[in-house]
Amino acid sequence: MTAVEATLAEYARLTRQAMDVQLQALEPTSYLDELVREYPRRGGKGLRPALLLATCLAHGGTLHDGLDVAVAVEMLHNAFLIHDDVQDGSRRRRGEPTLHALHGLPLAVNAGDALATLALRPLQAPGALGARVGRRVLDEVLAMILKTTEGQALELGWRRDNVVDLGPADYLELVAKKTCWYTSVAPLRLGALIGSRGTAPLGPLSRYGFYLGAAFQIRDDLLSLEAAEHGKDALGDLREGKRTLPLLHLLSAASPGDRAWLGAYLARPENERSQLEAEHVRALMDRHGSVEFASDYAQALAAAAGDAFDAAFANVTPSEHVEFIRDLAPYLITRGR
Amino acid sequence: MSDLRRDQIAAAGEVFERVLRGYADPAAPAGGVKTAQLRTAAARTVDLYAQLVQEALEGVMHLAEDLAPSIGGGEPPLALSGRPGAAAATPIFLHNATDAAVERVVLRLTDLTAPSGAVIAGALADLEPDRLDLAPGASAETRLSLRIPHHAPAGIYHGHLLAHALPDAALAVRLEVAP
Numbered sequence: 001m002t003a004v005e006a007t008l009a010e011y012a013r014l015t016r017q018a019m020d021v022q023l024q025a026l027e028p029t030s031y032l033d034e035l036v037r038e039y040p041r042r043g044g045k046g047l048r049p050a051l052l053l054a055t056c057l058a059h060g061g062t063l064h065d066g067l068d069v070a071v072a073v074e075m076l077h078n079a080f081l082i083h084d085d086v087q088d089g090s091r092r093r094r095g096e097p098t099l100h101a102l103h104g105l106p107l108a109v110n111a112g113d114a115l116a117t118l119a120l121r122p123l124q125a126p127g128a129l130g131a132r133v134g135r136r137v138l139d140e141v142l143a144m145i146l147k148t149t150e151g152q153a154l155e156l157g158w159r160r161d162n163v164v165d166l167g168p169a170d171y172l173e174l175v176a177k178k179t180c181w182y183t184s185v186a187p188l189r190l191g192a193l194i195g196s197r198g199t200a201p202l203g204p205l206s207r208y209g210f211y212l213g214a215a216f217q218i219r220d221d222l223l224s225l226e227a228a229e230h231g232k233d234a235l236g237d238l239r240e241g242k243r244t245l246p247l248l249h250l251l252s253a254a255s256p257g258d259r260a261w262l263g264a265y266l267a268r269p270e271n272e273r274s275q276l277e278a279e280h281v282r283a284l285m286d287r288h289g290s291v292e293f294a295s296d297y298a299q300a301l302a303a304a305a306g307d308a309f310d311a312a313f314a315n316v317t318p319s320e321h322v323e324f325i326r327d328l329a330p331y332l333i334t335r336g337r
Numbered sequence: 338m339s340d341l342r343r344d345q346i347a348a349a350g351e352v353f354e355r356v357l358r359g360y361a362d363p364a365a366p367a368g369g370v371k372t373a374q375l376r377t378a379a380a381r382t383v384d385l386y387a388q389l390v391q392e393a394l395e396g397v398m399h400l401a402e403d404l405a406p407s408i409g410g411g412e413p414p415l416a417l418s419g420r421p422g423a424a425a426a427t428p429i430f431l432h433n434a435t436d437a438a439v440e441r442v443v444l445r446l447t448d449l450t451a452p453s454g455a456v457i458a459g460a461l462a463d464l465e466p467d468r469l470d471l472a473p474g475a476s477a478e479t480r481l482s483l484r485i486p487h488h489a490p491a492g493i494y495h496g497h498l499l500a501h502a503l504p505d506a507a508l509a510v511r512l513e514v515a516p
Binding site for chain 2: 143147168169172173176177180181202203206207210211214296297299300301303304
């Protein structure tokens with residue numbers, strides 16, 4: 001285990017402990033309580049709370065200052081995953097069947113609703129943060145939720161309408177809203193806001209968060225193309241027709257014949273796309289250098305993240321927390337799951 | 338850095354700036370490390386005091402709301418008006434929203450002060466009756482009457498109506514003395 005992974009694991013442990021306390025608000029039932037606990041139980045990288053807490057500590061705050069908000073963000077993440085799996089028709093999450101595959105759509109959607117609502121409870125009382133910072137934290141979390149749903153709507157809309165005339169800029173806009181905002185931008189902003197009591201500039205941190213989050217998402221796209229087990233469906237993104245960067249590159253680089261075939265493939269409902277066809281798309285990606293293109297793009301964004309990090313943390317006292325945040329970018333684009 | 342990589346980063350930067358637009362940074366301008374630490378420490382201190390003040394005010398508000406909803410910061414000030422030499426009067430209602438009797442409520446008007454520094458003594462006020470007993474869930478009325486001195490300069494005066502039984506409650510009073 002690398003130092004980054006060890007730190008991530010420790011933040012994840014602290015967050016899960018605090019999350020368990022929040023989840024005790026539910027009556028123990030097999031229809032809701034167990035479902036709500038299912039995805040948190042399976043673990044996960046804990047990237048969001050780690051980024052929030054490390055940024056909070058780096059800016060002079062304490063774990064106690066940031067933990068409630070870190071829990072809120074992690075619970076929202078798990079709620080988004082439940083609904084995301086339903087919307088995408090995914091079958092596996094974190095190495096096990098998705099919640100709706102286990103319990104059916106109605107109960108899974110309801111559990112997602114409950115988890116999203118419970119996530120806001122830690123934000124009700126500002127506590128040690130005080131009213132001024134507490135209000136800004138709530139504003140940040142609400143903005144994060146809205147941006148994420150805007151991004152999700154964009155992706156779902158493109159798939160419904162089979163939009164294929166898309167370039168990297170479209171992809172980055174999607175990723176900035178769907179992934180970056182709640183994966184990296186908001187955790188960085190929230191951590192700095194809490195740790196500095198609202199005195200740290202948030203713009204440079206947001207830029208770092210965008211580059212970091214986009215590099216993270218491209219790595220996720222690439223992992224979905226690998227045959228190795230990484231907790232999700234093999235070639236799941238291709239089966240679901242997700243507009244990933246490798247797919248968009250393939251659409252622009254493929255021959256007219258292949259492009260027409262791809263358009264028809266993506267136009268069909270997911271249950272009418274076979275595994276063989278998904279494997280054919282994957283082979284086309286290799287032929288046209290789409291995987292290499294995406295990998296290079298992730299490297300470029302990671303390099304830009306390094307520069308953005310320097311700007312964002314120029315006035316922050318050097319510490320182990322700052323080092324952890326700096327080391328996240330290279331870790332995220334080389335991670336195996 | 339290759340041209341392609343530079344173009345990729347620039348394109349990403351443009352997209353990110355567009356998405357970030359509308360989320361202006363309300364924070365203080367950047368400074369050195371020590372300045373940032375100082376700002377954070379100062380902000381923490383200010384927040385601590387603000388929190389203490391807010392908690393104290395919330396305590397007063399809750400007590401006032403429980404015992405007499407008409408006495409509290411959320412209410413508009415009690416308005417009085419009159420000319421020098423005349424009397425300004427208004428009824429006052431107290432509502433006991435609690436389950437306990439509140440007895441011997443004695444109201445008292447503080448001195449009223451104008452921005453110019455002119456003062457009208459609270460002792461010139463009469464309350465009739467001057468003592469109220471409130472049964473649980475009951476209301477009671479008293480009448481405030483203030484004699485405006487002949488020499489009182491025209492203007493707006495401010496003061497408070499206090500209740501002996503409600504030490505944390507204060508009803509703002511606004512008196513307009515006509516020229």
